[in-house]
Amino acid sequence: MSNQILSVENLSVSFKTEDGIVRAVSGLSYSVSAGKTLAVVGESGSGKSVSSLAVMGLLSGSKVNITGEVHFDGKQLIGASPEEVRALRGEDMAMIFQDPLSALHPFYRISAQLIEAVQVHRNLSNDEAEKLAGKMLDRVGIPSVDRVLRAYPHELSGGMRQRVMIAMALINEPKLLIADEPTTALDVTVQAQILELLRNLQNDFNTAIVLITHDLGVVADMSDEVIVMYGGSAVEHAPVRELFYSPQMPYTWGLLDSIPQISGTDDRLEPIPGSPPSLINVPAGCVFAPRCIHKSEVGERCSTEYPELLSVGVDHQARCHLSTQQRNSIRPAKASP
Amino acid sequence: MSNHIIKVTGLTKHFPISAGIFRQRQTGVVRALDGVSFEVNAGETLGLVGESGCGKSTAGRTIMRLVDSTSGTIEFDGQDITHLTKRELKPLRRDMQMIFQDPFSSLNPRQTIGDIVSAPFRVQGIKPQGGVQKTVQEILQRVGLNPEHYNRYPGDFSGGQRQRIGIARAIALQPKLIVCDEPVSALDVSIQAQVLNLLEDIQQEFGIAYLFIAHDLSVVRHISDRVAVMYLGKIMELTGKQELYTGALHPYTHALMSAVPIADPDKERSRERIILKGDLPSPSNPPSGCVFSTRCPKRTDLCVQTVPELREIKPGHFLACHYPEAASTTAHRASGTDFLN
Numbered sequence: 137m138s139n140q141i142l143s144v145e146n147l148s149v150s151f152k153t154e155d156g157i158v159r160a161v162s163g164l165s166y167s168v169s170a171g172k173t174l175a176v177v178g179e180s181g182s183g184k185s186v187s188s189l190a191v192m193g194l195l196s197g198s199k200v201n202i203t204g205e206v207h208f209d210g211k212q213l214i215g216a217s218p219e220e221v222r223a224l225r226g227e228d229m230a231m232i233f234q235d236p237l238s239a240l241h242p243f244y245r246i247s248a249q250l251i252e253a254v255q256v257h258r259n260l261s262n263d264e265a266e267k268l269a270g271k272m273l274d275r276v277g278i279p280s281v282d283r284v285l286r287a288y289p290h291e292l293s294g295g296m297r298q299r300v301m302i303a304m305a306l307i308n309e310p311k312l313l314i315a316d317e318p319t320t321a322l323d324v325t326v327q328a329q330i331l332e333l334l335r336n337l338q339n340d341f342n343t344a345i346v347l348i349t350h351d352l353g354v355v356a357d358m359s360d361e362v363i364v365m366y367g368g369s370a371v372e373h374a375p376v377r378e379l380f381y382s383p384q385m386p387y388t389w390g391l392l393d394s395i396p397q398i399s400g401t402d403d404r405l406e407p408i409p410g411s412p413p414s415l416i417n418v419p420a421g422c423v424f425a426p427r428c429i430h431k432s433e434v435g436e437r438c439s440t441e442y443p444e445l446l447s448v449g450v451d452h453q454a455r456c457h458l459s460t461q462q463r464n465s466i467r468p469a470k471a472s473p
Numbered sequence: 474m475s476n477h478i479i480k481v482t483g484l485t486k487h488f489p490i491s492a493g494i495f496r497q498r499q500t501g502v503v504r505a506l507d508g509v510s511f512e513v514n515a516g517e518t519l520g521l522v523g524e525s526g527c528g529k530s531t532a533g534r535t536i537m538r539l540v541d542s543t544s545g546t547i548e549f550d551g552q553d554i555t556h557l558t559k560r561e562l563k564p565l566r567r568d569m570q571m572i573f574q575d576p577f578s579s580l581n582p583r584q585t586i587g588d589i590v591s592a593p594f595r596v597q598g599i600k601p602q603g604g605v606q607k608t609v610q611e612i613l614q615r616v617g618l619n620p621e622h623y624n625r626y627p628g629d630f631s632g633g634q635r636q637r638i639g640i641a642r643a644i645a646l647q648p649k650l651i652v653c654d655e656p657v658s659a660l661d662v663s664i665q666a667q668v669l670n671l672l673e674d675i676q677q678e679f680g681i682a683y684l685f686i687a688h689d690l691s692v693v694r695h696i697s698d699r700v701a702v703m704y705l706g707k708i709m710e711l712t713g714k715q716e717l718y719t720g721a722l723h724p725y726t727h728a729l730m731s732a733v734p735i736a737d738p739d740k741e742r743s744r745e746r747i748i749l750k751g752d753l754p755s756p757s758n759p760p761s762g763c764v765f766s767t768r769c770p771k772r773t774d775l776c777v778q779t780v781p782e783l784r785e786i787k788p789g790h791f792l793a794c795h796y797p798e799a800a801s802t803t804a805h806r807a808s809g810t811d812f813l814n
Contacts, residue, residue, distance in 0.1 A: 353734030407666030
């Protein structure tokens, strides 16, 4: 496709540690197109953040091993020189983080940080850059722009800081925005404001968004396509409605049944037993098998053979040894309302 | 009602703000709690929900007498405990326990699980039948941990398991009340559900009352019998959970509920939402009149001038708003039905 902004193929990331090699991400593939949002959902340690840091070229050092391909706008980023990646980062691809207080520099005024973000990539004078910064702050819904420009990060509230981060990320109108848990540190009413803002900005700039989150409500709200990650791999990949109304993988079922719904009934929650796996010395077989309540229906294979990510519907893939028949009888697709 | 385990009346906590390096002088106060009244009945769960800085955690800590209140009274099991000394409080502590948000900082890393969970027995000088170790191992088993973990250290456990250790410590003496301060917000969703189920089971088994403090409305809705919504140190609305989620009358409650994203794309995208403008005002300089008036979509002059008192407008339904009826006629209510059913 011509409007495909980012495509990731077979991305693997491992870290050397004292305890052994941590396989943080194994064989992840996806792509995002302009104006679309891909949500990457998973629990802590599932590899969702590490994979996007690798895409942004923010992982380096002798202890990290990254393999696979990341094509951004036609350019291969894995193996590209740091200078090449740096030229793209902040201009064509940008990232916002969970905690804006630690992502903003505490000693510089907001104006200085925004101006720097512009001048690194564009040949603008201080005045022009500051004007642009003011315009962008206004665009992200900051009420008293002049005051905020002169402020230091600690003088702003959490919601304001996140707006400043978004302004900084979008000031060069990037084609791709990676948002790593952008609203997790915020209160719900502020979260609603920020999500609304991201949606509006995406419409205006036609940005492709990779949204990393653990909150299935945010996924339902924002995304076009969803990847569910567990233990470093994608275990299900589907269009958003498919994922919620016809999920095909026991881990996704478990996630959906674990969340108390504000609109739900008072049914008892059905948690996934056990706890997430260690990614050191990953055993053979399916990573989810130790916690899977359906593995007896398959038998031996779950603990001996690593399931492939196979097509289970239109644009829908799942990593599971259960047969289609078994899946349909365990969890028939919800008729969409 | 007579069967309340805790009754709080007009509870106020003001934290002083000081300035100056050599001579500290007080320049103002943070009104963390401003006249909060509620009661928790034996064996029930009262949810206390609100955004950060609304005073919900301060409420929990003040009730536990971990911080002293500025004014107001706290009655525990029929006894006024507002001004009891530490020594006088000690025997009561066996009936009131607390579970904390952060399972990493609330457990001493140098103590074994056995030491941690048997601490209540040691402190209170209680010798259970069959010995402390056996009792503690039974409790560990009850919260879903392996009794053989008795001699291990918190560092060996994951977040969810640590929270189970915290729960084991809290239920060791079978208290009448547990104040749960954000007990699941540090946990992943699949683990969160395990801990919520455990808390429900324990309540059923031992008849413990919970004051469940959380910012997550879905979680509070799931576990509570009644819910109090707090904003800037005050209770805005307090009612049974069914009533709150189907017939809420406070504009802030509406906004809070409509802000929670629903894990269902069709419902999520078709519902109407109220997006509040602005941020929470500072509790050191709260707005005059109704504290919510600066962000309220229905504000009038009356709201800016006069503080709406929390009053019982229906049996069991308390509300602090000048315009309770107006809420039911808004578009939100009409379109809200589809996400509330």
